[in-house]
Amino acid sequence: xxxxxxxxxxxxxxxxxxxxxxxxxxxxxxxxxxxxxxxxxxxxxxxxxxxxxxxxxxxxxxxxxxxxxxxxxxxxxxxxxxxxxxxxxxxxxxxxxxxxxxxxxxxxxxxxxxxxxxxxxxxxxxxxxxxxxxxxxxxxxxxxxxxxxxxxxxxxxxxxxxxxxxxxxxxxxxxxxxxxxxxxxxxxxxxxxxxxxxxxxxxxxxxxxxxxxxxxxxxxxxxxxxxxxxxxxxxxxxxxxxxxxxxxxxxxxxxxxxxxxxxxxxxxxxxxxxxxxxxxxxxxxxxxxxxxxxxxxxxxxxxxxxxxxxxxxxxxxxxxxxxxxxxxxxxxxxxxxxxxxxxxxxxxxxxxxxxxxxxxxxxxxxxxxxxxxxxxxxxxxxxxxxxxxxxxxxxxxxxxxxxxxxxxxxxxxxxxxxxxxxxxxxxxxxxxxxxxxxxxxxxxxxxxxxxxxxxxxxxxxxxxxxxxxxxxxxxxxxxxxxxxxxxxxxxxxxxxxxxxxxxxxxxxxxxxxxxxxxxxxxxxxxxxxxxxxxxxxxxxxxxxxxxxxxxxxxxxxxxxxxxxxxxxxxxxxxxxxxxxxxxxxxxxxxxxxxxxxxxxxxxxxxxxxxxxxxxxxxxxxxxxxxxxxxxxxxxxxxxxxxxxxxxxxxxxxxxxxxxxxxxxxxxxxxxxxxxxxxxxxxxxxxxxxxxxxxxxxxxxxxxxxxxxxxxxxxxxxxxxxxxxxxxxxxxxxxxxxxxxxxxxxxxxxxxxxxxxxxxxxxxxxxxxxxxxxxxxxxxxxxxxxxxxxxxxxxxxxxxxxxxxxxxxxxxxxxxxxxxxxxxxxxxxxxxxxxxxxxxxxxxxxxxxxxxxxxxxxxxxxxxxxxxxxxxxxxxxxxxxxxxxxxxxxxxxxxxxxxxxxxxxxxxxxxxx
RNA sequence: GCGCGUGUGGCGGAAUGGCAGACGCGCCAGACUUAGGAUCUGGUCCUGAAAGGGGUGUGGGUUCAAGUCCCACCUCGCGCACCA
Numbered sequence: 002x003x004x005x006x007x008x009x010x011x012x013x014x015x016x017x018x019x020x021x022x023x024x025x026x027x028x029x030x031x032x033x034x035x036x037x038x039x040x041x042x043x044x045x046x047x048x049x050x051x052x053x054x055x056x057x058x059x060x061x062x063x064x065x066x067x068x069x070x071x072x073x074x075x076x077x078x079x080x081x082x083x084x085x086x087x088x089x090x091x092x093x094x095x096x097x098x099x100x101x102x103x104x105x106x107x108x109x110x111x112x113x114x115x116x117x118x119x120x121x122x123x124x125x126x127x128x129x130x131x132x133x134x135x136x137x138x139x140x141x142x143x144x145x146x147x148x149x150x151x152x153x154x155x156x157x158x159x160x161x162x163x164x165x166x167x168x169x170x171x172x173x174x175x176x177x178x179x180x181x182x183x184x185x186x187x188x189x190x191x192x193x194x195x196x197x198x199x200x201x202x203x204x205x206x207x208x209x210x211x212x213x214x215x216x217x218x219x220x221x222x223x224x225x226x227x228x229x230x231x232x233x234x235x236x237x238x239x240x241x242x243x244x245x246x247x248x249x250x251x252x253x254x255x256x257x258x259x260x261x262x263x264x265x266x267x268x269x270x271x272x273x274x275x276x277x278x279x280x281x282x283x284x285x286x287x288x289x290x291x292x293x294x295x296x297x298x299x300x301x302x303x304x305x306x307x308x309x310x311x312x313x314x315x316x317x318x319x320x321x322x323x324x325x326x327x328x329x330x331x332x333x334x335x336x337x338x339x340x341x342x343x344x345x346x347x348x349x350x351x352x353x354x355x356x357x358x359x360x361x362x363x364x365x366x367x368x369x370x371x372x373x374x375x376x377x378x379x380x381x382x383x384x385x386x387x388x389x390x391x392x393x394x395x396x397x398x399x400x401x402x403x404x405x406x407x408x409x410x411x412x413x414x415x416x417x418x419x420x421x422x423x424x425x426x427x428x429x430x431x432x433x434x435x436x437x438x439x440x441x442x443x444x445x446x447x448x449x450x451x452x453x454x455x456x457x458x459x460x461x462x463x464x465x466x467x468x469x470x471x472x473x474x475x476x477x478x479x480x481x482x483x484x485x486x487x488x489x490x491x492x493x494x495x496x497x498x499x500x501x502x503x504x505x506x507x508x509x510x511x512x513x514x515x516x517x518x519x520x521x522x523x524x525x526x527x528x529x530x531x532x533x534x535x536x537x538x539x540x541x542x543x544x545x546x547x548x549x550x551x552x553x554x555x556x557x558x559x560x561x562x563x564x565x566x567x568x569x570x571x572x573x574x575x576x577x578x579x580x581x582x583x584x585x586x587x588x589x590x591x592x593x594x595x596x597x598x599x600x601x602x603x604x605x606x607x608x609x610x611x612x613x614x615x616x617x618x619x620x621x622x623x624x625x626x627x628x629x630x631x632x633x634x635x636x637x638x639x640x641x642x643x644x645x646x647x648x649x650x651x652x653x654x655x656x657x658x659x660x661x662x663x664x665x666x667x668x669x670x671x672x673x674x675x676x677x678x679x680x681x682x683x684x685x686x687x688x689x690x691x692x693x694x695x696x697x698x699x700x701x702x703x704x705x706x707x708x709x710x711x712x713x714x715x716x717x718x719x720x721x722x723x724x725x726x727x728x729x730x731x732x733x734x735x736x737x738x739x740x741x742x743x744x745x746x747x748x749x750x751x752x753x754x755x756x757x758x759x760x761x762x763x764x765x766x767x768x769x770x771x772x773x774x775x776x777x778x779x780x781x782x783x784x785x786x787x788x789x790x791x792x793x794x795x796x797x798x799x800x801x802x803x804x805x806x807x808x809x810x811x812x813x814x815x816x817x818x819x820x821x822x823x824x825x826x827x828x829x830x831x832x833x834x835x836x837x838x839x840x841x842x843x844x845x846x847x848x849x850x851x852x853x854x855x856x857x858x859x860x861x862x863x864x865x866x867x868x869x870x871x872x873x874x875x876x877x878x879x880x881x882x883x884x885x886x887x888x889x890x891x892x893x894x895x896x897x898x899x900x901x902x903x904x905x906x907x908x909x910x911x912x913x
Numbered sequence: 914g915c916g917c918g919u920g921u922g923g924c925g926g927a928a929u930g931g932c933a934g935a936c937g938c939g940c941c942a943g944a945c946u947u948a949g950g951a952u953c954u955g956g957u958c959c960u961g962a963a964a965g966g967g968g969u970g971u972g973g974g975u976u977c978a979a980g981u982c983c984c985a986c987c988u989c990g991c992g993c994a995c996c997a
Contacts, residue, residue, distance in 0.1 A: 019951090287917050287992075294916080294993055301997080319997060332997090374995085399995045409997045417914085418995050486996055612991080686937070688926055693990075697925065703937045706952095713952085779927070782936035789936090792953090856932045861978045863932050890964095901977050907931045911977045 019709025020716075021728070021739065022676030026815040028736050030155055038836050039102075039157040041113040043579065043591045044069065053834035058109075066594045073110040074595050075102045076574055076641075078610025078618070079117045081566075082143035083124060087150040088658070089666045089684070089696060094609040094647040096681045097690050097777060099156040101607065103811035104772050106157075107840040113595055114157060115577040117164035118144050119570050121172075123235065123251060126498040129534040136498040136534075140167055150668060154677045155814055157836065162580040166569025167498075171576060173525030174586035175568050176503045178625065181632055182221040183504075183518050187270035194221060194270075194631035210511055217515070221267045221628060222492070224516060229491055231259040236536045237495040238263060240565065241488050242295075242617045264493040264502065264562060268624045272296050272485045274638075275623055283643040285691075288615050295616040297486025302470045304410060304479040306331060306383040309391060313339060315383060318405030318484055321412065322473070323465035325387045326454040327433035328410035329423070331394045332376065334402040335359045343394060345380025352377055352396065359398045374399055374422045385410075386478045387469070388455065397422060405484050420444045434462065490621065492565060495542040497534050499563030501526045507557050516560070528563070570618055571625045574605055574640060586634070597636040608641040611649075619644075645775065650687075651695040658696075666696050678813035679705040685777035685812065704781070708816055710788050711809065715802065715820045717743045739819075744827040745797070753798040755847070760790045761801045762847040768808045769843060777812075784809060799828060804841040857885045858909040864888040867908070875902050882908040 033039065042048050044066040048055045055061040060068050075098050080091055095116075102114040125136035125143070144165060151158075164171050185194045200219055206212045217223060230239045234254035238261060243250045268275075276296050279289045301320035308315060315331060333340055335356045344352045355377045376397025383394055399418055400409050413423030413430040420443070423430050435452045436445040448462035456472075457465045473479025493502070503519040503526050519526060529547035537545050544561040545551060551559045572586070579591040596604055619641070626640040651657060652664025659665065671680050682704040688694045713721075724741040728734050753761070764787040771780035787805060791797065803824055810817035818835050825832035850871060855878070857865045865887030869878055879900045883892065888910070895912035902908050 285917095290917065291992060297993095297996065299996070317997080321997080397995095399997095401996065404996045411997090416997070418997075421995095484996080615992085686925090692919095692926095694925070697938070699938055700925065707937085709952090778925090779936080782927075785936055858932080858978075861931090861976095866932085899977060901931090903931055903978095907978090909931075909977050 019705055020712035020816070021724070022678060022708075022815065024734065024736050024739055025819045026153075026155060026677050028739075029815045029818045030152060032818075033155075033157070033836070034160075036834075037161070038834065039106075039112075039114065039159050040161055041111065041115075041159045042069065043588075044594050045590060053837040054111075056833070057837040057839075058111075066590070066598070069594070070109055070111040071601055072113065072595055072598050072606075073102075073105045074113045074605045075105065075607045076114075076577070076605045076609070077116065078608070078614060079119050079570070079573060080147065081119045081122050082140065082147040084128070084139070084143055086146050087668050089668055089671075090611075090647075090650045090658070092151075092154055092668060092680070093650055093684050093690075094611070095151070095154070095156055096684050097645075097647060097775065098607070098609050099154075099681075100685065100777060100811040101772065101775075102157050103814060103836065104840070106837060107807065107811070109839065112157075113162075113577070114159060115162040115164075115580070116151065116156070116158040116160070117162075117573055117577065117580075118147070118166065119566065119573070120144060120165045120167040121499050121569055122566050123496070123498070126496060126534060129497070133532065133534075135530065137167070140165075153672055154668075154681065157814070162577050164573065164576055164580050166573065169525040169527050170583075171573075172500045172569065174576065175500050175564065175572070176524050176526060177521060177586055178572060178629070179222060179500075179564070179568070180503055180518055180521060180524075181634065182266060182625075182628055185221045185628065185632060186216075186219040187221060187267060189270075192274070194628045196632070210509065210513070213515060221270070223265055223267065224262060225265045225489075226260060226262045227265075228258045228260045229263055230256045231261065232256045238491060238493070240491045240567075240617075242620075263491055264560075266490040266492045266624070268490045268620070269485060269487055271624050271627050272298065272487050274627060275487075275620065278623075278627075278639055282639060282641070284641075285644075285646065288612070288619075288644065288646065291615045292620060295487060295620065298483060299485075300481075300483050302466075302473065302479050303406065303482045304386065304473060306386065306410070308343060308394075309382040309384060311343060311381070313342065315339060315394070315408050316406045317408045317410045318482060319410055319412075321415065321462075321466070322469045322479070323451055323454070323457060323460075323462055324412040324415050324433050325385065325410065325469055326451075326457070327412040327414045327431050328385055328392065329390075329413060329429045329431060330392050330411045331383050332400045332409050332411050332419075332422070333379075333394065333396045334400040334407045335396045335398055336402040337396070337407045340379065340396055343379055343381035348378055348380035352379055355396065362398075374418070374425050376422065376426070378426075386473070386476065393428070395422075395426070403488075404486065414442065415444070415446055417444060417446060490624070492568075493562035494565050495536055495540075496563050497528065497531065497543040499565065500568055501528050501544065501563055502560040504560040505553060505557050506560065507555075567618060567621045571622050572629075574608075574622075575629075575635065593636050602642050603637045604640050604642040606642060608644045609647060610644075612646045615646075645691065647690050648688075648692040648694060650684075651693060653696055653698065655695045666698070671698070671701060675701050675705045676708075676815075678816050679708055682708065682781060682812055686781045688778055690775055690777060707785055707788065708813060710792065711813075711816065712820075713745075714788060714791055714797070715745055715748065715823065717745050742823075744823055747795065748797045748799055748802055748824070748827070750800075750828065751796050751798050753801045757791075757794065757798060757801050758847040760787055761804055761841075762844055763787075764805065764808060765841050765843045766845075766848070769840070772811070781812060784812075799824065807835070807838055807841050810835050810838075853905055855882075855905070856907050857882045857888050858907065859888055859891040860911060861909060862891075864891055871905070878902055878908060882910060 038053060042064060044064060047063050048061050050061040058070050077095050077098050102112050106112045120140045125139040128134060128139050129136045166172060184197050186197050186200050188195045197216060197220060200216060202212055202215055206215050230244045232239055232249045232254050235249055235252065239249055239256060244256055248254060249256055276293060276298055279292060299320050301318060302322040303316050303318050304322065305314045305316050317331065340352065374397065376395045379394045379396060381394045382391050385392055411419040413419040413428060414432050415434050431453065432442045433452060433454050434445060434449040436442050436447065436449045451457040451460045451465040457468060460468060470481050503524060504516050505519065506514050506516055508514045528544060529550035531543060531546055533546060534543050536543055542561045551561060575587045578595045579588045582588045622640055626635060627638060629635045630638050652662060654664050656662055656664060668680065679701055683701040686704050720741060720743040724738060727738050727741055731738060764783050767783035768780045806817045806821045821835045822832045852868055852870055854866050854868050856863055857867055865885045867881045867885050869881060879902060892912060897910060898913050899911040
């Protein structure tokens with residue numbers, strides 16, 4: 002793609018810029034930094050008397066929560082600082098939140114708008130494996146580059162709260178939170194996490210070893226030997242959420258199921274609350290739905306089937322206990338532990354063969370070949386508890402070992418999968434639900450009326466479920482159950498560049514090794530430096546190479562796994578509240594002010610980021626937050642009240658941007674040529690924030706020209722020529738050249754005329770409303786309309802011109818600040834800080850028109866217009882409409898049936 | 914397959930049930946200019962000489978009035994995907 006570099010490409014010619022953004026933007030960025038313009042103050046902080054916040058709100062010195070204006074916490078999903086640098090997709094959300102942060106400040110809110118770095122992660126580690134360079138160095142370099150790029154966009158972050166998850170001062174508290182989870186258990190009676198000390202021990206726990214085993218089995222952070230996703234290429238295990246279509250989400254490498262000893266967090270204990278509390282959040286329906294799907298709550302019953310000739314019973318899970326009479330066979334997953342016991346001698350060979358077949362299939366194959374059902378008969382039979390029917394037991398891979406009980410009762414009459422299977426293997430299909438009139442019962446899976454079902458006959462599905470479940474409970478052969486798709490969170494990784502677990506392993510007197518937590522005073526536990534970052538030959542994590550670090554006196558060894566990248570991002574929004582505090586992960590006072598101010602939105606007011614975190618980060622964060630809430634460390638049940646996903650930005654070819662397609666747009670190039678304000682404006686002008694939309698550099702030129710028109714509205718043309726000549730002559734052009742520019746002569750202290758006030762107030766109204774609704778594109782269009790009109794004004798009242806800059810400021814803050822200060826200077830005033838200036842007040846009186854032009858329709862088609870005075874009676878409007886000359890051809894020879902008058906808007910004459 | 918979303922000029926996109934296409938890009942014409950890829954002005958849904966007619970994925974419906982509401986279908990996108 003040719004770069005639109007304009008005159009820059011032609012040797013000997015200096016680029017003619019629309020306006021000198023290259024001098025203006027650094028000037029204001031420097032000023033904001035120097036002044037700490039965007040610093041947010043915690044209760045207890047001292048507010049300098051000369052800070053614009055102090056002047057605006059009349060507070061200074063040490064402030065209390067009550068003295069501070071209403072809080073507004075607006076948060077971006079912090080980035081992983083990759084080596085590739087910023088992508089045009091990053092600044093989309095960041096620009097949106099910056100505009101809103103600046104707007105909230107103008108409206109008098111006390112805005113917290115921080116930025117930081119999610120800096121643990123695989124790329125820096127892979128680079129270390131290749132080059133031996135410590136990931137810390139790589140990470141520092143990348144952070145420096147990201148910082149430069151983000152700062153050059155002029156975002157109003159409070160940089161004093163900047164954090165990085167890789168900073169020991171930060172991950173000390175990530176480890177501390179892990180210890181809180183480790184030292185807690187979930188009490189089902191209270192439905193809350195509680196300190197492990199409240200745990201009761203069952204009878205028989207008479208030794209410390211038994212008590213420990215019981216305790217360790219109940220912790221929110223526990224160790225489990227279980228089949229996990231192992232990725233050979235990445236050299237680590239992955240969480241369920243990190244595996245997509247049988248491949249690693251990162252890199253797309255093969256993964257295999259392998260039993261390993263791992264740290265796991267008990268997120269499933271919170272499944273119900275994670276689900277229920279979604280209803281309290283202002284998130285998009287689709288996002289909530291994704292979380293609901295992932296949690297996958299399903300209500301049903303477990304039913305125990307007795308076996309013919311065996312003492313064991315087979316427990317199945319079903320959401321349709323009402324169809325129990327229609328269960329004509331059972332299916333176990335091929336991995337079910339009873340398969341070996343029940344298989345008859347005659348079927349043994351076939352069963353073993355099938356099991357081997359299934360085991361060799363990857364999960365991908367198993368799901369891709371889902372269409373064609375396979376399975377084999379075990380030779381065993383079960384007894385249907387409801388009617389004593391003898392039904393065969395099969396194994397088939399359409400039943401998953403990992404869900405429910407790993408076994409089902411098959412109801413081929415009313416389940417699509419069972420129906421397919423039964424047809425293929427000629428198993429009996431019976432009807433037990435009567436569908437609505439005219440619907441075939443075969444394969445009918447909806448709700449209906451029970452039939453051929455003994456005492457359930459005639460009951461609607463819902464009641465039949467209740468009745469049969471109660472009956473099963475009475476018989477002791479079943480019970481109401483809720484199952485979740487959500488699995489506990491696999492929390493350990495075989496990596497170097499992550500938080501080490503604050504855990505050691507000690508071998509007890511019984512020879513059994515057990516884990517123990519480090520004391521909080523031993524945090525942070527910093528990973529040792531290595532010369533080789535690869536896992537060991539025996540498959541141990543890289544940390545195992547640091548023998549001095551791992552081995553402690555008395556045969557005690559450190560845990561060598563590390564935490565996943567999600568750990569650091571689980572709670573960063575809390576650390577921002579008190580980023581430098583050393584007394585705790587967050588101070589109680591800061592937490593309660595920013596997250597739980599009386600009368601304010603609880604939690605983060607607005608959180609903006611990509612959909613890719615819909616189930617990972619957002620679910621994990623909510624889980625940690627709830628655990629911290631239960632344990633009394635935070636004061637709200639949910640972290641993020643309102644959440645908005647920005648849409649993807651595609652390349653100019655409407656394809657996903659990627660290096661291989663060569664359609665990646667680098668923000669640095671755009672900034673170089675058009676400046677930060679134009680870049681910001683364009684990203685917001687492209688379309689609705691949440692939509693996917695293609696990049697178009699021509700579009701940037703459009704908004705850039707708009708900013709040029711704004712500039713020329715305020716700056717004298719002749720002085721611009723002088724400025725440009727000086728600029729061309731200067732060896733090292735500096736900001737002092739800007740002094741050559743003078744204000745446009747048309748800007749004077751005259752009173753605004755009615756048309757001018759109308760233009761301004763229409764703009765104030767539209768921009769204000771659109772910002773409230775996050776409609777940045779239409780807000781910008783309203784400002785363009787204003788500028789197009791103001792261009793034609795002979796006199797430009799300074800009051801109007803000032804107010805417009807305030808509207809523009811959130812979007813194009815550098816240009817607005819520059820013109821704002823010039824405007825004040827030209828009239829001998831000291832400019833108050835634009836960043837803290839009160840938002841212009843909309844006055845509807847300016848929009849009222851004395852005369853109205855009203856369209857006249859005949860039978861809904863536009864035929865003409867009439868001009869009437871405001872307040873004209875309906876009768877008079879009707880008279881004039883009927884007399885409307887342009888409409889006469891459609892009214893002649895017709896009978897007027899009805900005249901509809903929409904006040905001030907329209908007249909429609911219905912004729913026949 | 915299920916769930917959610919989307920469909921409007923050459924393009925990005927606007928339109929509390931009330932004048933479809935705001936604003937921007939592109940394109941056309943003009944002005945200023947040695948010059949224009951700068952700037953300014955005007956034009957730009959289709960058809961038609963005009964009057965007019967047609968037009969928001971398709972088909973139906975509600976309404977004085979439908980891009981907008983209802984029903985059915987189609988398209989594309991996203992998510993889930995044998996979850997019992």
